[in-house]
Amino acid sequence: MTVAFYAPLKAPNHTVPSGDRTMARALMAAMQATGRAVDLASELRLYDGVGLPETQDALFAAARAETARLLATPQARTWRVWVTYHNYYKAPDLIGPAVCDALALPYVQIESTRARKRLQGPWAQFAQAAEDASDAAALIFYLTHRDAETLRRDAPAAQILRHLPPFLQQDTLPDASTLDGPMLSVGMMREGDKLSSYRLIAETLHTLPAGIDWRLDIAGDGTARHEVEALMAPFGNRVRLLGQLNSAALADLYGQASILFWPGVNEAFGLTYLEAQAAGVPVVAQNRPGVCDVVVGPQSDVDAGAQAMADHLAHLLGDQGARRAAGKAARDTVGTRHLLGHAARTIDTELRGLT
Numbered sequence: 001m002t003v004a005f006y007a008p009l010k011a012p013n014h015t016v017p018s019g020d021r022t023m024a025r026a027l028m029a030a031m032q033a034t035g036r037a038v039d040l041a042s043e044l045r046l047y048d049g050v051g052l053p054e055t056q057d058a059l060f061a062a063a064r065a066e067t068a069r070l071l072a073t074p075q076a077r078t079w080r081v082w083v084t085y086h087n088y089y090k091a092p093d094l095i096g097p098a099v100c101d102a103l104a105l106p107y108v109q110i111e112s113t114r115a116r117k118r119l120q121g122p123w124a125q126f127a128q129a130a131e132d133a134s135d136a137a138a139l140i141f142y143l144t145h146r147d148a149e150t151l152r153r154d155a156p157a158a159q160i161l162r163h164l165p166p167f168l169q170q171d172t173l174p175d176a177s178t179l180d181g182p183m184l185s186v187g188m189m190r191e192g193d194k195l196s197s198y199r200l201i202a203e204t205l206h207t208l209p210a211g212i213d214w215r216l217d218i219a220g221d222g223t224a225r226h227e228v229e230a231l232m233a234p235f236g237n238r239v240r241l242l243g244q245l246n247s248a249a250l251a252d253l254y255g256q257a258s259i260l261f262w263p264g265v266n267e268a269f270g271l272t273y274l275e276a277q278a279a280g281v282p283v284v285a286q287n288r289p290g291v292c293d294v295v296v297g298p299q300s301d302v303d304a305g306a307q308a309m310a311d312h313l314a315h316l317l318g319d320q321g322a323r324r325a326a327g328k329a330a331r332d333t334v335g336t337r338h339l340l341g342h343a344a345r346t347i348d349t350e351l352r353g354l355t
Contacts, residue, residue: 001355003031004041004079004099009091011043017244018188019271024085026169026340027110031083033344034351039075041082041099042066047091051122060125063094070095071102080355083108084133089118092130100136106354109134110141110164111268114150135159139350144269146289162350166269166294167343168278173335174251176280179323181256182215182240183313184281186272189222193266198224200263200286200306202231205239207310212317214238216261217253219245254279258323259316263309264291274338277330282323284312294338296330 005028010016012024028038044066048055070076082100084093087109100107112134118127134140135156141164142148151161185201188194201216208214218232221244232239245253254260260276264285273283273294285291286309287299300308316323336342 001080002037002039002075002078003351004076004082004096004105005031005038005085006041006082006093006096007085008044008046008093008095009086009088010045010047012040013043014045019268020086022169022271023111023166026167026343027083027085029169030167030340030343030347031351033340034348036351037078039079041070041079042095044095045091046094048123048126049090053122053125056123056126060094060129067095067098067102070099076103079103079105081106081108081351083110084112085110087112087130087133089113089115089123089127089130092126093133094129097133097136106138107136108139108141108351108354109137111143111147112137112140112151113147114154116150116154138354141347141350144290144293146293160350160353162346164343164346165337166271166274167338167340168271168274168334169340170278171340173331173339174279175255176331177254177258177327178256179258179281179320179327181253181258182217183259183261183317184217184219184253184257184276185261186219186250186276187262189220189224189228191224194222195224195227196265197263198228198231200265200309201261202234203306204261204263204309204313205235207306209310209314212314214313214317216240217242217257219243219250219253250275251279254281257281259284259313261285261309261313264288264295267291269294274334277327278334278338280324280327280331282316282326282330284309284316296333297326 007024010020031038046059082096084096087093139160143166216239218241260281260283269290283295285299286302
């Protein structure tokens with residue numbers, strides 16, 4: 001059986017790395033692991049990050065042309081189900097429902113969000129299209145319990161909702177970390193939520209007790225690098241900015257990191273948390289929706305700010321036994337719930353019920 005796969009926000013073969021691209025690739029791998037062929041149906045990006053009606057009008061027109069093109073292709077006759085990843089008000093699926101109607105295919109979504117408040121304002125027509133696409137889905141896999149709340153609230157009759165825990169594109173765990181290296185932060189350096197996390201990191205480091213011995217490596221780069229450099233400058237050579245690293249270099253860092261420290265301001269869930277925990281690296285973050293779906297163990301209360309994270313860091317840095325116990329619990333959970341095999345079995349079970 002061939003699955004038509006589509007990611008309107010960012011195609012799996014997009015040139016710019018991101019969590020969305022990584023997750024899209026992992027989803028394709030998981031479906032292939034079920035024995036199905038996966039066809040990347042379209043690479044058309046349907047994204048309006050600003051909220052301009054004229055941009056949305058142009059993308060509606062592009063989607064109509066792409067739909068007509070797909071329906072005329074021979075491979076469309078081989079599809080048995082259509083799966084769309086990440087339908088939401090800034091990047092609605094304007095293609096999948098129309099193709100499925102024309103070909104009488106089951107329509108499936110993964111990681112969709114509903115946002116009724118966006119039905120008014122600059123994204124109104126895109127928000128309505130995202131709602132219509134979600135309504136058309138026979139099955140929606142949700143990755144976080146926060147998304148599940150609105151999906152359940154607005155689900156049409158007979159729509160199936162299933163939990164698919166976020167997962168890594170690998171079948172086995174890496175070697176466990178030695179836990180004797182510097183702390184590690186991994187995040188793109190850009191304005192908005194990412195920079196807010198870096199500001200919290202700096203504030204937390206300032207709050208750490210004077211007697212704590214610590215070092216921090218930061219992996220990441222981007223347009224806000226100068227701001228991050230300024231935030232970290234007071235700490236001198238205790239903090240190293242390593243730039244953007246490939247997966248192999250990151251794996252090396254996870255293999256000796258003592259703690260992954262990333263507050264996670266408004267993170268959807270964060271694959272970095274899973275990568276670190278797979279290596280048995282304990283996490284210090286804030287207890288935020290999305291983060292709590294993938295981070296094992298109690299995390300810092302948001303209202304408590306930097307002090308709560310500083311207390312958590314000081315405890316783990318000063319107690320190797322606690323650090324190892326937290327890392328092992330995280331590693332065990334990732335091995336059970338957040339690897340490719342578990343995702344493939346979950347997807348396979350639900351797709352068998354539709355096709």
